Amino acid sequence: MVVATSRDVARMAGVSQSTVSRALRGEGGMSEQTRDRIQQAAMALNYVTLETGRSLSTRATHRIGMVAGELTNPFYPELVEPMRADLHRRGFRTLLIPDRDETPVSIDQLADGSLDGVVILTALLGSPLPQALADRGIPVVLVNRELDGAATDVCVMDNRDGARQAAALIADLGHTEAAAILGPVQTSTSRDREAGLREGLGERGIAIRASMVCRGSFSYETGFAAMTALLNRADRPTAVFCANDVIAVGACNAAMTAGVQPGRDLTVVGFDDIPMACWPAFQLTTIRGDLTALAEEAIRLLTQRIADPVRARERVVLPTHLVLRGTHGSSANPRSRRRTPGGS
Amino acid sequence: MVVATSRDVARMAGVSQSTVSRALRGEGGMSEQTRDRIQQAAMALNYVTLETGRSLSTRATHRIGMVAGELTNPFYPELVEPMRADLHRRGFRTLLIPDRDETPVSIDQLADGSLDGVVILTALLGSPLPQALADRGIPVVLVNRELDGAATDVCVMDNRDGARQAAALIADLGHTEAAAILGPVQTSTSRDREAGLREGLGERGIAIRASMVCRGSFSYETGFAAMTALLNRADRPTAVFCANDVIAVGACNAAMTAGVQPGRDLTVVGFDDIPMACWPAFQLTTIRGDLTALAEEAIRLLTQRIADPVRARERVVLPTHLVLRGTHGSSANPRSRRRTPGGS
DNA sequence: TTGTATGCGTTATCAT
DNA sequence: ATGATAACGCATACAA
Numbered sequence: 001m002v003v004a005t006s007r008d009v010a011r012m013a014g015v016s017q018s019t020v021s022r023a024l025r026g027e028g029g030m031s032e033q034t035r036d037r038i039q040q041a042a043m044a045l046n047y048v049t050l051e052t053g054r055s056l057s058t059r060a061t062h063r064i065g066m067v068a069g070e071l072t073n074p075f076y077p078e079l080v081e082p083m084r085a086d087l088h089r090r091g092f093r094t095l096l097i098p099d100r101d102e103t104p105v106s107i108d109q110l111a112d113g114s115l116d117g118v119v120i121l122t123a124l125l126g127s128p129l130p131q132a133l134a135d136r137g138i139p140v141v142l143v144n145r146e147l148d149g150a151a152t153d154v155c156v157m158d159n160r161d162g163a164r165q166a167a168a169l170i171a172d173l174g175h176t177e178a179a180a181i182l183g184p185v186q187t188s189t190s191r192d193r194e195a196g197l198r199e200g201l202g203e204r205g206i207a208i209r210a211s212m213v214c215r216g217s218f219s220y221e222t223g224f225a226a227m228t229a230l231l232n233r234a235d236r237p238t239a240v241f242c243a244n245d246v247i248a249v250g251a252c253n254a255a256m257t258a259g260v261q262p263g264r265d266l267t268v269v270g271f272d273d274i275p276m277a278c279w280p281a282f283q284l285t286t287i288r289g290d291l292t293a294l295a296e297e298a299i300r301l302l303t304q305r306i307a308d309p310v311r312a313r314e315r316v317v318l319p320t321h322l323v324l325r326g327t328h329g330s331s332a333n334p335r336s337r338r339r340t341p342g343g344s
Numbered sequence: 345m346v347v348a349t350s351r352d353v354a355r356m357a358g359v360s361q362s363t364v365s366r367a368l369r370g371e372g373g374m375s376e377q378t379r380d381r382i383q384q385a386a387m388a389l390n391y392v393t394l395e396t397g398r399s400l401s402t403r404a405t406h407r408i409g410m411v412a413g414e415l416t417n418p419f420y421p422e423l424v425e426p427m428r429a430d431l432h433r434r435g436f437r438t439l440l441i442p443d444r445d446e447t448p449v450s451i452d453q454l455a456d457g458s459l460d461g462v463v464i465l466t467a468l469l470g471s472p473l474p475q476a477l478a479d480r481g482i483p484v485v486l487v488n489r490e491l492d493g494a495a496t497d498v499c500v501m502d503n504r505d506g507a508r509q510a511a512a513l514i515a516d517l518g519h520t521e522a523a524a525i526l527g528p529v530q531t532s533t534s535r536d537r538e539a540g541l542r543e544g545l546g547e548r549g550i551a552i553r554a555s556m557v558c559r560g561s562f563s564y565e566t567g568f569a570a571m572t573a574l575l576n577r578a579d580r581p582t583a584v585f586c587a588n589d590v591i592a593v594g595a596c597n598a599a600m601t602a603g604v605q606p607g608r609d610l611t612v613v614g615f616d617d618i619p620m621a622c623w624p625a626f627q628l629t630t631i632r633g634d635l636t637a638l639a640e641e642a643i644r645l646l647t648q649r650i651a652d653p654v655r656a657r658e659r660v661v662l663p664t665h666l667v668l669r670g671t672h673g674s675s676a677n678p679r680s681r682r683r684t685p686g687g688s
Numbered sequence: 689t690t691g692t693a694t695g696c697g698t699t700a701t702c703a704t
Numbered sequence: 705a706t707g708a709t710a711a712c713g714c715a716t717a718c719a720a
Contacts, residue, residue, distance in 0.1 A: 003457065005713055016692075021716085034690080050714075051458040052712085053714040057715045057716080058715065070421075071420075081416045084415075096440055114395040275416070350698070359706075362709090374706085397712095399712095400699090401700080
């Protein structure tokens with residue numbers, strides 16, 4: 001007995017296989033007596049309904065694919081964890097679908113019928129994937145990043161407005177030499193945050209010099225390398241906007257290494273407000289987006305689409321707001337200009 | 345046409361359904377002509393073999409369940425990410441199975457036939473789960489934590505020896521008042537690291553006072569709270585061993601908040617050597633275990649067990665070694681004793 | 689209230 | 705080299 005089937009249970013309980021199926025799913029219109037007998041037999045045989053058989057029959061898998069970047073990037077768990085928890089509560093299992101640059105997700109990989117829906121965290125502008133999935137009738141929701149054309153449900157923060165708030169802070173502190181460490185240009189998050197930053201700065205008569213704009217992935221390494229480079233310049237910036245907190249944390253660590261203290265010698269502003277941002281080691285001033293709310297909104301959209309595939313597409317935008325902590329300061333601070341650029 | 349089946353392809357290519365199945369799986373003994381015709385038809389219909397049908401027939405799902413704690417705890421991604429990458433290379437998909445204290449994993453949840461194997465990261469001493477899965481013929485591997493009795497494959501670091509090295513460092517630095525922030529008593533990691541610590545300290549004539557031993561989960565919060573409490577004592581410890589790096593990072597942040605600088609005022613030693621440990625903000629002295637090697641060893645064990653269910657059980661122990669960074673220092677340092685305990 | 693019969697999409701065995 | 709045909713385990717429409 002590797003595994004018992006509903007037929008085995010039926011034989012033991014002296015009923016038909018279909019009665020077992022009904023009994024175990026709690027269908028009404030049955031005598032309690034037979035139901036009990038069946039449940040006891042199932043118990044005795046360690047019977048568990050095989051999902052693979054059930055799925056073939058019902059066309060539902062109760063599994064959701066989650067397309068995310070590397071989980072060692074602390075941003076992803078902040079969304080993946082609450083989404084998987086929410087899905088779990090709703091009776092869905094979560095499948096982790098890696099989407100690295102080297103091995104991007106393929107459509108077939110998601111369209112083999114083993115998924116009831118797909119959550120995409122790594123959408124790139126112009127990617128055909130979301131539309132292709134939607135065309136095949138697979139429920140999709142884009143979270144955190146979006147696309148311009150796709151007719152899928154979307155759930156993002158107000159990136160542009162958030163970045164404008166960051167720009168306002170930087171300008172109000174008197175900084176005129178600002179830098180930015182941005183994410184990949186193919187991401188809507190980086191694009192919108194950059195736009196908001198330039199807009200907010202521009203309204204106050206400040207422009208960012210092209211050489212002060214760094215680009216890379218949304219990673220610690222990007223933040224660390226870019227900040228190191230910025231601090232090695234003779235004309236150091238006095239304020240640095242980072243396209244997300246992970247970059248900002250990398251940037252802060254680079255500053256520490258260079259003997260520059262964020263908040264005293266340099267202003268650093270992040271985006272997202274991941275839990276790490278409020279660790280005493282960083283005390284990062286940042287733009288808060290409620291990631292848990294974003295996660296729950298996404299799962300709500302996805303499950304609604306699964307329940308009703310033809311409902312109107314929805315685009316949810318969550319507000320953002322400035323969180324003042326310890327990494328911002330006035331440009332008047334002398335130490336930010338007095339130090340000589342670090343060597344090597 | 346929601347989704348095309350192999351029958352649709354057969355009809356279009358003018359062959360039987362079984363021929364389609366053979367052609368698409370690359371079976372030998374076919375005319376290249378029909379194979380081409382079939383492949384073109386499949387392409388035209390956007391045909392993808394439905395895993396749910398295939399699984400029912402082959403009894404293989406190519407899916408592995410990964411039982412882990414919350415991914416927002418930075419320890420888990422360090423193992424989950426390389427394991428999912430390795431599994432992906434081997435043709436398996438990764439299913440995330442949450443195991444929180446409130447909702448522990450159930451056996452049935454893993455034995456519904458939708459998994460080819462299970463990786464358990466959250467094993468508790470005395471848990472019946474691993475044995476129960478093995479009894480049902482489900483391949484299981486325990487990673488990082490182990491059980492005493494279970495007849496499953498296991499893959500852990502040499503926790504005891506690592507902790508002895510930490511103890512040796514603490515003793516050699518001249519500390520006599522040592523504290524420990526440990527994990528849950530039901531975990532083999534905490535048990536073995538505690539044993540190694542006491543052993544190493546004992547060999548050098550040092551005993552830890554009971555009131556200097558804190559216990560909690562393997563989390564930032566545990567480290568933060570415990571260190572805060574330790575620093576509020578009149579008789580502060582001069583050295584603190586943390587059962588893992590996540591706890592140690594929490595502890596270091598608490599120290600910073602209290603105005604105590606690890607490495608100068610206080611010795612802190614961690615365990616695991618997660619990437620964060622070498623961030624400039626922490627420079628954590630720790631015991632290194634190669635987490636990527638642990639992950640790959642685990643997947644090797646699991647896939648071997650799937651291929652050969654009756655092979656002898658294996659227990660792999662990976663070595664650990666001390667990594668000296670910046671959070672250790674001599675007990676002679678005056679600042680560690682001069683300060684008055686923080687109020688409130 | 690329960691049983692019979694059929695189908696879900698695939699693989700695999702057995703003919704031809 | 706290819707086609708029938710029978711599982712695989714379940715849900716479900718229909719009959720009784």
